[in-house]
Amino acid sequence: MNISAAPETPGRIVHVVESFGAGVLQAVRMLANDQDARGLEVHVIHSSRPDTPPPKELAQLFSPGVRRHPLKMSGGIALWQDLRTLAGLIRQLKQLRPDIVHLHSSKAGMLGRAAAATLKLQNSTIYSPHGWAFLRTDVSPTMRRIFLIIEQLAERLFGCYIAACSEHELHLAKERVYARSAGLLRNAVAIPEMPVRRDPDEHVRIITVGRVTEQKAPWHFAWLARELSGPQTHFQWIGDNQHALCDTWLGQAPVQQTGPLGREDLQKALANADIFVLLSGWEGLPLALIEAQAMGLPALITPLPGCLEVVIPEKTGLVADTADTMKRQLLRLIEDRTLRLEMGSAARARMKSEFSFEAYSDRVWQLYSRMARMNVLT
Numbered sequence: 467m468n469i470s471a472a473p474e475t476p477g478r479i480v481h482v483v484e485s486f487g488a489g490v491l492q493a494v495r496m497l498a499n500d501q502d503a504r505g506l507e508v509h510v511i512h513s514s515r516p517d518t519p520p521p522k523e524l525a526q527l528f529s530p531g532v533r534r535h536p537l538k539m540s541g542g543i544a545l546w547q548d549l550r551t552l553a554g555l556i557r558q559l560k561q562l563r564p565d566i567v568h569l570h571s572s573k574a575g576m577l578g579r580a581a582a583a584t585l586k587l588q589n590s591t592i593y594s595p596h597g598w599a600f601l602r603t604d605v606s607p608t609m610r611r612i613f614l615i616i617e618q619l620a621e622r623l624f625g626c627y628i629a630a631c632s633e634h635e636l637h638l639a640k641e642r643v644y645a646r647s648a649g650l651l652r653n654a655v656a657i658p659e660m661p662v663r664r665d666p667d668e669h670v671r672i673i674t675v676g677r678v679t680e681q682k683a684p685w686h687f688a689w690l691a692r693e694l695s696g697p698q699t700h701f702q703w704i705g706d707n708q709h710a711l712c713d714t715w716l717g718q719a720p721v722q723q724t725g726p727l728g729r730e731d732l733q734k735a736l737a738n739a740d741i742f743v744l745l746s747g748w749e750g751l752p753l754a755l756i757e758a759q760a761m762g763l764p765a766l767i768t769p770l771p772g773c774l775e776v777v778i779p780e781k782t783g784l785v786a787d788t789a790d791t792m793k794r795q796l797l798r799l800i801e802d803r804t805l806r807l808e809m810g811s812a813a814r815a816r817m818k819s820e821f822s823f824e825a826y827s828d829r830v831w832q833l834y835s836r837m838a839r840m841n842v843l844t
Contacts, residue, residue: 487517597750634771654826688719764809
């Protein structure tokens with residue numbers, strides 16, 4: 467029995483997310499708040515992780531009309547906990563009777579597709595991976611293979627529409643996951659919200675944003691800080707720094723660690739920075755990078771496909787894949803103020819034209835409405 471009698475336009479949206487922190491949290495926050503402003507009934511079923519803001523801060527991040535439903539989810543593979551989570555998710559979806567279910571990140575994608583299939587909601591379900599788990603380099607090749615097999619099995623058994631956040635993610639959905647229905651829903655930021663950046667002075671502030679984890683390769687940032695910091699060159703890491711190896715990676719380096727910041731303080735920090743650095747080992751389409759470029763910051767990145775969809779090498783930022791190249795490229799930006807300003811200006815202009823949240827929101831609405839109409843016809 468199909469529990470959702472979907473109208474021609476969706477009225478009740480349920481987002482399901484396990485990785486409720488960092489970029490995924492911001493993506494869900496922007497979508498949910500925008501949909502609430504459009505007059506939809508919006509629910510967010512979410513887990514809590516070490517990088518998830520406390521309930522008081524979450525209440526400030528989300529519009530009052532967005533209803534949040536905590537649900538314990540395991541970040542890894544934990545059979546009994548996953549089965550309990552699946553049962554709880556089925557109960558909540560059955561009670562909420564959504565017109566559209568939007569799943570975010572791998573664990574929510576797996577359990578959410580199983581729950582949707584149980585309730586015959588596959589045709590109303592969208593899965594946004596926000597970076598495939600089988601690309602992780604902090605796990606063994608065997609575990610990456612297991613992650614890929616899980617994605618392939620979920621696609622074969624349950625299916626749903628996969629909304630990829632980048633061209634590369636879409637390519638992998640088709641070529642490795644064998645997705646039957648997939649399209650591009652590229653990440654974006656609300657550019658008008660960005661404050662005006664400070665006027666440049668003799669100091670050069672180099673910043674990165676994200677959890678201190680192996681994904682972000684903090685040892686590169688620490689080494690650059692040891693090599694290049696000085697009286698007028700400052701390095702700052704913004705993001706959760708509770709990882710057990712944080713002191714090993716950053717503790718002896720001249721890096722200011724702020725811990726996680728609220729949206730207003732984060733934007734102030736970006737406004738006071740001169741260069742953004744993201745040297746990750748794997749990414750989907752990083753919102754932090756889009757946001758920094760939208761603020762007019764030139765970027766130094768590793769040559770990951772998702773990052774290269776944001777940064778145009780030698781125009782809006784620089785690319786490096788070895789430690790020596792990272793140092794040489796960052797030194798170029800530190801020493802050449804004109805280059806920084808030209809790249810930052812080009813970056814902001816490109817983000818406005820290609821990564822604005824307004825256009826992204828419209829694409830999401832069109833996708834939701836198309837799915838709702840198809841459900842009416844079937």
